[in-house]
Amino acid sequence: MKIKKLKCFNFRNILDTEIIADSGMNVICGENAQGKTNLIEAIWLFSGAKSFRNTKDSSFLNFEKQKARTEIEFISGGIENTAIMEFSDKRKAFLNEKLLNNPSKLAGNFNAIIFSPADLSLVKDGPQARRRFLDVAIGQLYPNYINILADYLRAVKQRNQVIKELRFDGSIEIMLDVFEEEIADKGIKLINYRKKYIEEISGFVSDIYNGLSSGKEKLLIKYLTSVNEENYKEKLKNSRKEDSFSGITSIGPHRDDIIFNLNGINARNYGSQGQQRSIAISLKLAQAQVIKNKSGEYPICLLDDVMSELDPSRQSYILNHIRDWQCFLSCCDPSNIANLKSGKVFEVKKGEVKENVSSFG
Numbered sequence: 001m002k003i004k005k006l007k008c009f010n011f012r013n014i015l016d017t018e019i020i021a022d023s024g025m026n027v028i029c030g031e032n033a034q035g036k037t038n039l040i041e042a043i044w045l046f047s048g049a050k051s052f053r054n055t056k057d058s059s060f061l062n063f064e065k066q067k068a069r070t071e072i073e074f075i076s077g078g079i080e081n082t083a084i085m086e087f088s089d090k091r092k093a094f095l096n097e098k099l100l101n102n103p104s105k106l107a108g109n110f111n112a113i114i115f116s117p118a119d120l121s122l123v124k125d126g127p128q129a130r131r132r133f134l135d136v137a138i139g140q141l142y143p144n145y146i147n148i149l150a151d152y153l154r155a156v157k158q159r160n161q162v163i164k165e166l167r168f169d170g171s172i173e174i175m176l177d178v179f180e181e182e183i184a185d186k187g188i189k190l191i192n193y194r195k196k197y198i199e200e201i202s203g204f205v206s207d208i209y210n211g212l213s214s215g216k217e218k219l220l221i222k223y224l225t226s227v228n229e230e231n232y233k234e235k236l237k238n239s240r241k242e243d244s245f246s247g248i249t250s251i252g253p254h255r256d257d258i259i260f261n262l263n264g265i266n267a268r269n270y271g272s273q274g275q276q277r278s279i280a281i282s283l284k285l286a287q288a289q290v291i292k293n294k295s296g297e298y299p300i301c302l303l304d305d306v307m308s309e310l311d312p313s314r315q316s317y318i319l320n321h322i323r324d325w326q327c328f329l330s331c332c333d334p335s336n337i338a339n340l341k342s343g344k345v346f347e348v349k350k351g352e353v354k355e356n357v358s359s360f361g
Contacts, residue, residue: 001111001297002326003043003074010068011060011087012038013351020355021326025343028330028353035351036330037116040304042070043328044114046083048093048107048143049136052114052304060087074110076297083110107143111291111299115284115306122283123268123276127257134258137287138197141294145193152186155179156249166244176240183252184232190253191225197290198223198258204286205279212278212317219279220261226251274311281314285321301327312338 003021008014013035019026028036041051051060061068068087073080083106084094093103100106122129139146159179166172202221209219227235232252239250260267260279267279291299301322307315308331315338327343334340345356 001074001076001295001300003072003300003328004080005071005073006039006043007069007071008039008042009070010062010065011042011070012062012068014038014042014353015062015351017351017353019346019353021328022344023326024323025340026326026328027334027340027343027345028328028348029332029334029345029356030348031332035348035353037304038351039346039348039353040114040302040328040330042085043072043300044112044302045070045085045103046072046093046106046110047112047136047140048104048110048146049139052116052118060091072110074300076109077295081109104139104146105143107140107146111140111295111297112302113284113288113291113299114302114304115281116304117306117309119284120277120280120306120309122280123260123271124273127255130258131254131256133283134194134197137201137290138193140291140299141197142193145190148186148189148193152183152190152252153254155182155186156252156254159183159249160247163240163243163249164245164247166240173240176237180233180236183236183249187227187252188229188232191223191227191256194225194253194256195223200290200293201283201286204289205282208285208321209278209282212282212314213275217263217275219267219282221283222259222261223256224259225253225256277310278314281310281318285318288322288325298322298325301325303327303329305330305332307331307337315339 002023006019006021008017028039030036041053044052066088070085071082073082075081081096085103086092091103093100093106095106095109122133135149159176162172162175166176198221205221206219209217235251243250262271262275262279267275271279288299288301307329319339331337334345347354347356
């Protein structure tokens with residue numbers, strides 16, 4: 001998969017720009033708060049996922065503008081495609097001039113992985129970050145997962161809304177039976193998808209981490225869940241009393257986690273910062289390999305100001321690993337990145353983007 005061209009109009013601080021991309025490395029450089037991450041984000045949104053910055057759609061519009069638009073021309077499976085994203089009161093997505101009923105439908109048509117400084121803390125942060133990683137990664141491979149997840153979260157929300165009343169109105173038990181039937185049905189499907197994905201990715205994660213650690217450490221990953229198909233509905237019913245006081249559903253895939261076992265210990269609790277970062281790198285690079293195995297093509301690699309957080313050896317490992325991919329890498333100064341030798345450089349200043357034809361060599 002390759003991007004040929006990116007256009008942005010009124011997208012955040014980028015008023016009007018067009019980039020003709022290199023088929024390999026594309027470096028987006030400039031000082032902080034100039035718009036580098038905005039370009040990375042514009043590309044990422046075509047994957048069908050939400051912004052990695054956890055912002056509302058309204059924030060995509062340039063200040064005091066009513067509409068914004070982004071467009072990419074890309075090649076997938078040898079076929080040229082055009083995708084367009086329009087932002088106003090809501091986000092609209094088009095693929096080859098056809099309006100999609102939801103921007104998430106772009107998932108699987110355009111594949112990308114994003115690696116930002118926040119991802120470096122993927123291991124040490126709480127389980128919500130790791131569940132989000134799974135949801136985005138699986139949604140790209142299996143778009144129906146997104147629909148199942150939405151149905152599941154809707155049913156959990158409905159249960160949460162009425163569970164507090166259980167202490168005062170026993171008749172609510174009947175309503176809870178209905179919600180819990182839906183929760184268990186969709187929840188098991190989510191768990192099965194996640195377990196399957198962990199099986200698909202685990203070998204790649206271990207191999208990549210082995211390379212990063214020069215074979216000195218062994219990494220294993222495991223999906224941790226509190227329910228299974230046999231006991232799910234029973235556990236939901238048994239947790240009603242406790243949940244009626246907290247107002248939340250305390251079990252299910254929305255509470256699950258990934259465990260990183262490094263040489264027999266839990267890396268989240270006992271791993272060093274360097275080890276945790278290497279695990280995060282391994283997870284992201286392995287995600288791309290799983291996409292390659294399913295689609296036949298590597299996804300677009302987006303590295304948003306992450307290289308400055310890594311030592312030269314990890315920088316070199318990543319760049320060597322992705323040497324055959326198309327990559328968009330944002331940074332302040334390309335000269336500070338080890339083994340960055342070829343490609344195109346785009347300088348961003350106050351939202352204006354210009355290609356620098358003499359930055360390498």
